[in-house]
Amino acid sequence: MVLLRGGMCPGLEEDLVRDLRAADVKTVEDLVSSDIEELAQRCSVSFKALFAIRRVLLAQHTAFPVSGADLYEELLSSTAILSTGNPSLDKLLDSGLYTGEITELSGGPGSGKSQVCFGASVHISFHLKQSVIYVDTTGGLTASRLLQMLQSETSNTEEQMEALQRIHVFHSFDVYSLLDCLYSLCSGGLQQASAGGGSAKAVIVDSVSAVISPLLGGKQNEGLSLMTQVAGVLKTLAKDFNAAVLVTNHVTRSSSGEVQPGLGASWSHVPRTRVLLERVEEAAAASCSSLRFATLIKSSRQPCLIKEELDLQWWSRSQVEHSGKRKLDETDP
Structure with a gap:
């Protein structure tokens, strides 16, 4: 609350402040919520003068209301949805990876x-x-693998190289180097990595658990503290820099034997959306090892526990092959 005092705005002199206090109007909130006509009579001041004071104080000390439609328009203008390129996964994620969120x-x-x-x-x-x-924490990312996937998208070498230049790879094999990397991105690295101005819209950390889980044994104090720092800077990248953050995590088993994401309950509040990937046993037996089940286990937009069959080879085939496969599937008995 802001106390009324002389000189806060034109016309609000010490004598009037004293009269207002005598009428039990001591703060800006009291004044703007009062019946101005009645208050003017009690303080022996003109209605027009008190109304003008009230209008100035409203402009200086209160927030203007925002409609739900305005808020929705602001959300649409500030949120982008980045497709993963896989229709099954995009369906599960309600169209793709959302900027401002951690998946x-x-x-x-x-x-x-x-x-x-x-x-x-x-x-x-x-x-x-x-x-x-x-951000690669396991050493699993190679340029040759990325190039192989790009070659399935285009045979144009120049287009392949341009796409590779837009993927900025950082290797961080412990939690301290991971934090250094993430903090440097917040300090300007995100903008510098963008090829067309603005900031990079996608940040991938594979895997966050590889550098955190080894620290969560024993008394856990240091490990939990470092995990909280990682969570905080990832949220900053998502919220303040409007990036879509994608992280990977290992799994553990609950006391009842169910598979669940690792890093414990504290970490479970960090991602906005969580997806569990599992092998399709029937496909593995039939040597179709690229098939996986993707289950949505946390979401603010979709019903939880919905499941999609995911083909990991989708990204390694050309779009022509994808279309041909769909047509073949439609004609299969």
Whole structure:
């Protein structure tokens, strides 16, 4: 609350402030919420003068109301949805990765987390023409793998190289170098990495659990503190820099034996959306190892526990092959 005092605005002199206090009007809030006509009579001041004072104080000390429609328009203008390039995954994510949010992919070894990150980064770079920050904490990302995926998109060498230049790779093999990397992105690295002005719209950390989970044993104090720092700077990148942040996580088993994302309850509040990747056992038996089940386990937009079958090879085939496969599927008995 802001106390009334002489000189706050034209016409509000000490004598009037004294009269207002005598009428039990001591703050700006009291004045703007009072019946001005009645108050003017009690303080022996003209209605016109008191109304003018009230109008100035309203402009200086209160927020103007914003309609729900205005808020929605602001959301639309500030939020972008980046397609991952895989229609099954985009369907699960309600169209793709949202800027301003953290999305998590969790899964066991060989579940395809890194493959999804590779594919999404290639699609965002080549098709959406957006810069991608890729933080690799396991050493699993190679330029040859990215090039192979780009070669399935275009045979034009110049286009391949342009897309590769939009993918900026950082290697961070411990939590301290990860924090250094993320803080440097906040300090200007995100803008510098953008090829067409503005900031890079996609930040991928594969994997966040690889550098944090080894620190969560024993008393956990230091590990939890470092995990909180990582979470904080990732949220800053998402919110303040309007980036779509994608992280990967390992899995553990609950006391009942169910598979669940790792890093515990404290971390569970960090991602806005969480997807669990699992092998399709029938496909594995039939040597179709690229098929996975993707289950939505946390979302503010979609019903949880919906599941999609995901083909990891989607990003490694040309769009012509994708279309041909769809037509073949439609004609299969």
